[in-house]
Amino acid sequence: MSFVEPFLSPVILFFLLGAFAALARSDLAIPEPIAKAMSLYLMAAIGLKGGVSVAAHGLEAGLIWAALAALALSFLIPIPVFGLLRGFGRLDSTNAGAVAAHYGSVSVVTYVTATEMLRIAGTPPAGYMVAALALMETPAIVTGLLLARRASGATARVDERSGLWHEVLLNGAVVLLVGSFVIGMIAGPDRFAPVAPVFEGGFRGILCLFLLDMGLIAVRRLREARALTVRLATLALLIPVANGMLGVAVGSAIGLDIGSAAALGVLAASASYIAVPAAMRLALPAADPGLYLAMSLGITFPFNVVIGIPLIATVARMLGT
């Protein structure tokens, strides 16, 4: 994938258009229920397609390794990230724990964009990588909370905890992703065909419109950020690079194909802005949402879409040959 190619693709160009409109303070806005619906659609579509692909190719050995690697990455990534945020970033432990949880978890849209770009480059990831995506959503929340609480000595009340774990494990995004994956596996390619016009044919066009909205949201989020320092902004650029390299390296090491290794890298590099912020509002209310959303959504997300994904794909190709 050449470094110019992404900037010729409607998917990325719509993202840039959204970012431009927000920078120019245009009043362009996608209605909130539509944005929500598009994100649900993308999850259902990617889940279904992953499941159908697994049904077509059978359960490959790679799945097990990818799943284990995904779990380990999500659990462990928050630890060094927490250290960086406390040290170089000068954050208190509550905010550092909250931000670290975001970076250990994943962004579905970043993943979807990456699969699209990897497909264009001729190296699509395996269908089972959707399972890795789903597995990486939540472990980081555990680690992030432990880090925040160990450091601050706080202990959560029991009722709070139970509500939290329910929220985290049965989070709508996770349920829809995993559910659609299972439906795809059960239905298989033949029964998928009648719904393919919506979930396959519509996929790239909807992704364009959704990324238009994400461009708007990311820039608006960044502009309203108050607590963001130069050090933290720098980390929001460096952390995804480091995590992305780690993810690709692990992917190659466990023998994934180029596309799947790149996808694992993108998952590691991406930061959540759906499940984790909601969990943090519940469990770490003293952490500043303005800060963690500015970092994950305002900086890391656009960085990954525009630079991170092609970079990680390039490294995956180098390691894969």
Next chain:
Amino acid sequence: MSFVEPFLSPVILFFLLGAFAALARSDLAIPEPIAKAMSLYLMAAIGLKGGVSVAAHGLEAGLIWAALAALALSFLIPIPVFGLLRGFGRLDSTNAGAVAAHYGSVSVVTYVTATEMLRIAGTPPAGYMVAALALMETPAIVTGLLLARRASGATARVDERSGLWHEVLLNGAVVLLVGSFVIGMIAGPDRFAPVAPVFEGGFRGILCLFLLDMGLIAVRRLREARALTVRLATLALLIPVANGMLGVAVGSAIGLDIGSAAALGVLAASASYIAVPAAMRLALPAADPGLYLAMSLGITFPFNVVIGIPLIATVARMLGT
């Protein structure tokens, strides 16, 4: 249609996923305007396709008979249902009248799901059955109100009545369904072709997403039901079976093809949860919405989708040969 086949179809599987998510108290939710839009889309699509099919095949004799049968079923079904609800169900006459009106009327989504499953089984209903669907929406409301009021001796005020009939006859769902049917007849297959990607290609995929939402809504509705007794829950399972058998029998008797007879059965078996609840809020405010929605939407709807439709289709095939 084997009894396992439906559970392999994405349409039904998404319904079950929604039901599971609601049972597990996940926060998965489709934004309300999107759900509303999908239901309007399905009505426009089914109306259009019905009209185009009538334009292609000409007005068949079956249409007249199906229309008369549909009207009779909708007018008359509430009477025995009212008796069952008063007797076995121990409901007061106001609530019994309200619930009976729901069972005489129809559920568009149940019908749409049935056409989809009949199509898979190779016995699609005739396009004109959409007219039967539209005709069955409102007569039951008349009967239900008469039953409730005769029994309770209440008489509606004139202004109330006029508002009510306007509401009922020019109900958005009826207008859209009938209007799209007429548009389909005028336009015909050739002029339908350019809009087919949306109304034909998109149909099954949108139905999946809509049934996902219906699964969520049905289970949540059932859980919040307070007034539901075991007797009423039992009736909510028995009434659709009885009405379904009645509908299929009538359909076969008047000489409809297998798919159309099954569709008439499904219409008779299904219970309204759109037009009728709104009319009942206006005309019978003392009836409990928690009750009639729990029965029609919380029990009968999922029962029909999962068990009723295949059962009715099987009976139609037996009668049809």
Next chain:
Amino acid sequence: MSFVEPFLSPVILFFLLGAFAALARSDLAIPEPIAKAMSLYLMAAIGLKGGVSVAAHGLEAGLIWAALAALALSFLIPIPVFGLLRGFGRLDSTNAGAVAAHYGSVSVVTYVTATEMLRIAGTPPAGYMVAALALMETPAIVTGLLLARRASGATARVDERSGLWHEVLLNGAVVLLVGSFVIGMIAGPDRFAPVAPVFEGGFRGILCLFLLDMGLIAVRRLREARALTVRLATLALLIPVANGMLGVAVGSAIGLDIGSAAALGVLAASASYIAVPAAMRLALPAADPGLYLAMSLGITFPFNVVIGIPLIATVARMLGT
């Protein structure tokens, strides 16, 4: 294009269905966020398709002439319209200025409907006409405000003006239209192909549903209009005819093909109901929104869709041969 043909097309029939439903006071309604999303979709789609077509055919000489003509029409049309409204229409200068601005500007949906009907008639407009559309959105606002203010002697405060120009030039509709056009030009036909199912395949079906909503809105708007006199209603019919003829004549004179000349006529004939009303609420709050929306949306818009477009297309064909 025969004068009957439009009334057989689903696109126009859905518009009439919406108008009928509103006339009959049905409660049929498209949720507001959906209507907003469909209008954004149509702008993105028409922008993209225009850009792709320019990428495919290269920049033709017609583009420059069409752009200059579009600018001139938008700047100048408000002047005679203002005169008619003041004289025959007996409007005060504030309201006359506000209404004149609407008629100098354009309606995207009217344009989209026209391209659809011109395409059916075998004379689609050139892709670059989308640029003319975008260029005509705002100049009329300048002229309208100057007319209103010169006549009333009012001067806007500086801060008001800056907010206004920002609003007008970076209006979401303009940004999306121009942005999508540029994206289409950059991406070109090959990279457009993967998103074509959404932006090309879905176009006509979505247009149907959107025009259903526009029919509802136009009639409801007209019914609620209080300030509308017979004289003003007459002008709302005459002005689009006059402007349409002017636009077609200019288009033919500068050598545009039949479809593009007709499109320029439709642009001149159409009246804004998106960008201009918002600008008028800011800059001329004393003007009555009930009035200018009743004229542009309640009368001129349906007139153009049903009569104006075929009329202009006919004239274009006569001039073009």
Next chain:
Amino acid sequence: MTDTVERVRVEILVDQPLLRRVEQIARDVGINGYTLLPSLGGLGASGPWRDDQLSGAQAKILFLTITSRTRAERLTDTLSDLLDSHGLLLVISRVEVVRGAKFE
């Protein structure tokens, strides 16, 4: 400071199918200004509800008007049948407005 005068704020939570009738009654008693606000759900004697109904059968809308005490009383009286039969919520409170002539 800009002068303010006392008025009352009347809020009525109306089932969507009843909205037209309440609007008509308000106009009939001489109320010439009101605003409609959306609601999402709630809990009441008849159990919990969410605006998840496709029919809008259970959707409720908040009808809000700022008016004089006299008109508010006339509205409450005229609506009382409907309040009883349909169990609508009606709340009155005191407010101050600028440019009082608008809110008779």
Next chain:
Amino acid sequence: MTDTVERVRVEILVDQPLLRRVEQIARDVGINGYTLLPSLGGLGASGPWRDDQLSGAQAKILFLTITSRTRAERLTDTLSDLLDSHGLLLVISRVEVVRGAKFE
């Protein structure tokens, strides 16, 4: 005129992820009626927000109940931890209602 009685209106601006808990607490202190209203955005000590979050992490919902002074105080007391830890906005005002028995 239809008789009215005094009650208090309690409004709480609740982060969406906390809504279930606030509803539960309200039921626990004996509040048997409330209505939920949507919000679009705002400004506070923690900066501006818009409901543009796909997660609803920053969406806020207005919890509104009409109740007796006693129950309102009990609610405020029981919620006070949550009000502090999550910085929720709680506002109380006096209102009149018809058919007061509904609003204990």
Next chain:
Amino acid sequence: MTDTVERVRVEILVDQPLLRRVEQIARDVGINGYTLLPSLGGLGASGPWRDDQLSGAQAKILFLTITSRTRAERLTDTLSDLLDSHGLLLVISRVEVVRGAKFE
């Protein structure tokens, strides 16, 4: 019971195109907290409206702030031109809040 202090609640119904300006003026007079609520439609001197406008030209948003009497007066005064020229609705009422320091 948790202590409460008196504040005022100011509500302004703002045409969407004017919202930015009202927000800016509020910040300028020192208001550091407010919430925006959606509306659906209404009736006024200039006739009925519904939020059916694609442009949002007629959409209106309810700007709500809890603040001190002094700041409220300053806001009303500063806004008075806009209130007159654009005919905005502004309503003031008394409320009690817990943790009053948040609402200066």
